[in-house]
Amino acid sequence: MYAPATGKAKPVEEEVITEENVFERPDETIAFFPGQVLKDGYVSTFILIACVVLSYAAPAPLTAPANTATVTYVPRPEWFFFFYEQMLMFFPGYALISFGAVVVPTIFIGLLFAVPWLDRSPQHYNAISRPFASVVGVLVVIVIVLNMLLAVSRIMNFPTS
């Protein structure tokens, strides 16, 4: 049940593979250094170069100084809050705003914490062999992406006058 860390079980030859220990060590391993470190390094270097290129190609934005008395400015959230902002559109009125803006996300985060205990079958790692969890996960992703697209289309179609 409580498998020790990878590679710390008995040597391969003596081991009898059972339901309990099958996931104790993977088929093939590499040493963390240099194999994994090298791959991590490639990705990290790519990110760093992308950051450098982007900071000159698309400099970090700085709009006009904050003005509390504006009547023309159109506030927009950052892209990773788009789906959340769009969700607020669907919850009008006092009771529903509380519900949509605070209660639903809190419940969602609570469920996120509980994921390991909601899906406990120890031998079903494969996404296909635990369809319920996978379908819920896919639905969450779809809802988030659709909301983001809705937000983008709403922002693009906002009347400029």
Place this chain on the structure above:
Amino acid sequence: MIGRIRTQTSEASQFLVDWMEHRTGIVTMLEHFLYEPVPKRGAWLYTLGSAVLFTITLQFLTGILLLFYYVPTTDHAWNSVSYIMNDAYFGQLIRGIHYWSANFLMAFIGLHMGQVFFSGGYKAPRELNWVVGVILLLLVIGLAFTGYLLRWDQDGFWASVVGMKIGSYSPFVGGYVVHFLLGGDAVGPATLSRFFAIHVWLLPAAIAPLIGAHLYLLRRHGVFGSEFEYTDRLAKLHERQRMEEYARYETVEEDEGEPYVGRRDRADREGYEEE
């Protein structure tokens, strides 16, 4: 000559290594850290997690650098960011890395989470690492929210106003939440000071040890990429299970005569016995 220098150098460095090992134990620690066997097939998948680690490290580094010029007051914040962008050497680069790696961070956190979720990596015994990961996600969202106000420009300011107003709709504690964030009952210098304190000290101080815990738990239980890391072992297991199953049928046959065995099963078994 060169050979002698090399021997002497290697002797000296060997002495240094031994000395450090005896005084600190760091060499063994490094060896444990570097030569840990990790699953081979999913290596590129695990770079999602390390990309998150790398981008958040960039956040820490460039964030510290930005503090050399940034002034967290309502009348100077925008000017100081503008100074960083236009006058400080490489200011545009330092702030650009802070900005863009923050965006990459959010994207990679999403991908990393998705990968762990769909591969079932959160299952026993790794539940607590998932929990730590969700806490880290919340802290990063807090950092993204508080960081946006600090530049004190229209974008950041109004996004924060909306965010705080959302907080005011929390059931029962809405007023407390919004007054805590505002630092009073109106948006003003106290709001900026608060967001600065939260963004620069409170959340990073909370996030750093949790990253340590995340990595420690990762190492304790090993990386779990996906079931495809274990294809061969699963195949062996299933084969052994099937063999046991047939052995059971054999004994049943001996005891009670011919049991009902489907045609296909029989064919399978015969084929197996021939091997």
Place this chain on the structure above:
Amino acid sequence: MAELQKDPITRSDFLGFGVMGAIVGAILTIPPVAFVLSPIIKTDVLGESDVGTGWVEVGPVSKVPAEEPTHFVVSFPIQQVYGTKAVENPNVQDPNEKFTLRNAIWLSWKAPIKEQGRQGSNGDIIGKPERPKILDQKSSGFTESERKEIMSKLNVLSNSCAHLGCPVRWNEEKQLYLCPCHGGLYDINGGWVGGPPPRGMYRYTDAEVREDGKLYVKHKFNIEPGLNKQHPYVV
């Protein structure tokens, strides 16, 4: 490493830990929590406000046209972080030392409500805005009754959307206030017409026209105090 040594905890040890924990715990928790939460204590428990309670000048009401709303910018003195002295001392020369909260105020003439709307389904049915006749003749030096008439016909609205606080603008095409964030709509009286806002626009409750023909307001709004125990703030 030596073996673990597990000495028993005696009664006096236990007492020592307890006393120590109580003293250190009290010093390191109560003052810091009160320090960080002082805005909550000041505003929610003691009912204080950072924004000055005095009258602030808005502008001449004669500049408000008959059909369209118009906006003015007001600056409320605010006491936050910089402390009381810098705000209240009238001799402060450096304007940076005196932090103000700048608000935009929408002014318009009330349109008579012909039929009360229902929140959540439709807005009020309204007529044309009525500008007091007296403003055609003079722009200052109003008598008491004239001032009363002007105030009864004037809409003094905050530009902060009642939904999530975004700055609302006047949309000439639709003849409605439009919130740019989630498309909340209000009529010229600030009444709810459509979209997610839970109520109409915030109204300044303390507003008066003086003899010089200018409008003065205090930073107070018509916020229902009992509603869900929330205190939606206005920027």
